[in-house]
Structures are given as structure tokens and as C-alpha cells.
């Protein structure tokens with residue numbers, strides 16, 4: 210059958226066919242244009258044809274600009290189903306939002322590599338360089354993970370995805386991240402972290418089967434908490450930024466969906482996650498870029514000159530925590546949008562348990578980059594920052610077997626190696642103005 214089709218498309222002697230057709234057309238042409246009157250009619254006909262072709266073309270161009278989405282169609286659904294299909298017995302089928310993000314890419318890859326099915330969803334917004342997100346998408350594609358370009362606020366898209374695939378799990382990592390950017394663009398936090406979350410939960414509650422949900426909260430919910438290390442039992446009612454407030458709201462919102470609809474929910478409070486393919490807006494990343502370019506870096510200090518500190522957590526440890534959360538998540542108990550019984554609700558700290566000060570972070574970067582940083586020290590502005598974070602991880606250790614193993618020295622070494630290979634940066638030639646260590 211295949212052979213016949215190919216023969217139809219590619220005649221055995223194409224040159225001969227062309228010649229025969231050309232002769233026939235030539236003869237017909239002479240016959241048609243025998244009189245000048247007929248020629249005039251033909252000319253008019255050709256002009257009309259060209260004009261209608263051009264106007265059709267411009268209609269297609271302008272309407273495509275207003276097409277509502279880049280998703281849909283049979284081929285698209287085929288890709289979704291293929292990507293969602295597990296490649297191991299008992300494998301999961303996971304819808305992963307924020308798949309082209311930093312944590313999302315790493316978790317997607319880990320799941321795919323062990324044989325789970327993963328469909329990514331990401332809106333590729335320009336909070337930071339979208340080309341980095343596209344590059345992550347390409348890595349995922351090369352491993353068989355399809356990433357849909359769309360927003361978690363798109364009700365129709367979510368309905369289509371849940372129609373196409375009976376997802377067993379949703380790993381919800383899409384969010385407006387960044388603590389200090391909330392001052393500049395508060396609406397984007399409400400859009401993604403509140404409205405988007407609710408839209409996603411609505412789709413999950415109505416899905417059949419209801420998926421189990423694991424989602425990214427944040428260490429920032431501890432806000433101005435001074436009791437260390439931060440435990441999940443501590444109060445989280447004094448957020449210091451709108452970002453933290455939207456993550457805290459997310460914890461309350463997911464609780465109501467758990468309570469009313471029986472959705473199984475696991476919230477993960479990530480502590481300043483860093484590593485290869487990371488987020489350019491974060492301090493370790495932007496410091497690296499500036500140090501290599503010989504530009505100054507701004508290091509904030511706390512009250513009375515006290516150094517700020519973070520419980521920096523390496524991406525591979527976070528991925529293990531995410532995967533263990535999916536593996537231990539109980540099934541949702543609802544169906545047809547109604548709860549059938551109590552469902553699991555958990556919140557875990559995923560940190561490193563060893564805070565490091567920001568000046569110490571800078572020193573490690575200087576050693577790895579072999580370039581001295583130009584430090585501009587200023588007092589921490591009142592823009593949402595908190596002086597320190599420190600995770601108590603006993604609950605995650607007990608329930609998830611979570612056990613972080615990468616310290617900041619080892620983790621930043623891997624980050625710098627990736628940074629130099631990805632950006633092709635040669636510090637010896639490009640940072641001439643910087644003093645070498």
C-alpha cells in the first residue's frame with residue numbers, strides 16, 4: 210500500500226511527464242488566445258483572481274493574529290496522549306504546570322526518566338528571559354515531554370486536557386515567583402497564584418478521576434516568624450510580602466478544596482531553591498552574571514549590619530522531595546465534583562537545614578568564578594524581604610524519606626559549571642575589568 214502511494218506522488222519518469230504536460234498546455238494556450246477579445250477577458254479574469262488571492266491571504270494573516278490559542282486539533286491531542294502515557298507498569302500520568310520553569314523542568318525530567326507520563330503546561334511569560342524557558346522546553350521535548358503553551362487561567366484549555374487524559378496526579382509549580390517583584394507588579398501575583406490556582410483546582414475537582422495534587426508553596430509564608438528552625442506547626446500569619454501572602458492564601462484555598470471536594474493535597478514550602486537551569490532573577494544567578502561582567506552586586510544587610518541568611522536548597526534535593534510527595538500522595542476521594550470521604554491534606558518544608566549568609570554565598574561564587582565581586586552593601590529595603598530562613602525538615606524526613614545531601618559549596622560549583630557552558634562565557638576574556646582572585 211505504502212509503495213503505491215509513493216508511486217502516485219513520485220512518477221517513475223517525472224521529466225517525461227513534465228514535457229508531455231508542457232506541450233499540451235502550450236497548444237491550449239495558443240488556441241485560447243487566438244483573438245484579442247478573448248485575451249482581454251482572460252486578462253481581466255487573471256487580475257480578479259490575483260486580487261482575490263491577495264485579499265484572502267491578508268485575511269488569513271490578520272485572523273491568525275487573533276486566533277485564541279496555539280492548542281487544539283487532532284495532532285495536538287495525539288501529542289498530549291503520547292506524552293501522558295507512562296512507560297512502566299504502574300507509572301503515573303502527571304499534568305505538570307510551570308514545566309518550562311526551573312523546578313518544573315527538573316521534576317518533569319526526573320518523572321519521565323523513570324517512566325512516568327508527563328504533560329507540561331507553561332505560559333512562557335516574560336518575567337525573565339523566555340529564551341531560557343524555550344531552551345528548557347527543548348530539553349524536555351528531546352526526552353519525550355510535550356509542553357503545552359497556555360495559561361492555568363484558561364478554563365477551556367484545562368477542560369480539554371482533562372478530557373484528553375485521565376491524569377492521576379497534578380504537580381502544580383506554575384506561579385508568579387520572586388519576593389521583591391510584587392512591589393512592581395502585584396496583579397501578576399493575584400493572576401497566577403490566586404486566580405490561576407482556583408481555576409486549576411476547579412478543573413481538578415470536576416475531573417474524573419480526580420487527580421492527587423502536589424503544589425509549590427514557599428518558605429516565605431513564615432514571614433516575620435522568629436522561632437527557628439521553621440516548623441510546619443509554626444504560625445504563618447505575618448507575611449512580609451504580597452508574594453508570601455498569595456502563597457499563604459494558596460494554602461488556605463487548597464484546604465477548602467480538600468475539605469469540600471475531597472481533593473488530595475500536598476503543599477511544599479520550598480526554601481530558596483538554586484542550581485543549574487535556575488532562575489535569572491534570583492540572587493545567586495544575577496550575582497554570577499554581574500561578577501563575570503565586572504558589574505557591582507548589591508548585597509543587603511539586616512538591622513545593625515547583621516548578615517541576611519537563607520536555607521539555600523539544591524535543586525536535586527528538591528526534586529527528590531517532589532517525587533516522594535507524588536509517590537506518597539493518597540488518592541482524591543471525590544467524584545462528579547462531590548466529596549465521598551475525607552481526603553489527605555499535607556504541608557511539608559523542603560529546605561536544607563543549614564542557613565548560609567549572603568556574603569558567604571558571594572565568597573563561594575568568587576572562588577568558583579575566580580573573579581572578585583564588586584560589592585555594594587546597602588541596608589535591606591522594606592520591600593518584602595525577610596532576614597533569614599531555616600527549615601525544620603523532620604516531618605518531610607519521616608513521611609517522604611526526604612534527606613538533602615548537597616551543601617551550598619557543592620551545589621554552586623555545579624551551577625557555575627552549567628552557567629559557563631550554557632552562556633558560553635569565558636571569564637578570562639570577558640571580565641577583564643574585574644580583579645581576579
Ligand SMILES: O=C(O)[C@H]1O[C@H](OP(=O)(O)OP(=O)(O)OC[C@H]2O[C@@H](n3ccc(=O)[nH]c3=O)[C@H](O)[C@@H]2O)[C@H](O)[C@@H](O)[C@@H]1O
Nearest residue numbers: 386387388427428429479480481491492507508509517594
Ligand atoms: O524560599 C522561598 O520561599 C523563596 O526563595 C526565593 O526568594 P529569596 O530567598 O528572597 O531568594 P533571592 O531573591 O535569591 O535572595 C536571596 C538572598 O539574597 C539577598 N539579595 C537578593 C538580591 C540582591 O540584589 N541582593 C541581595 O542581597 C536577599 O535579601 C536574600 O537574603 C525565591 O525567589 C522565591 O520565589 C521563593 O519562594
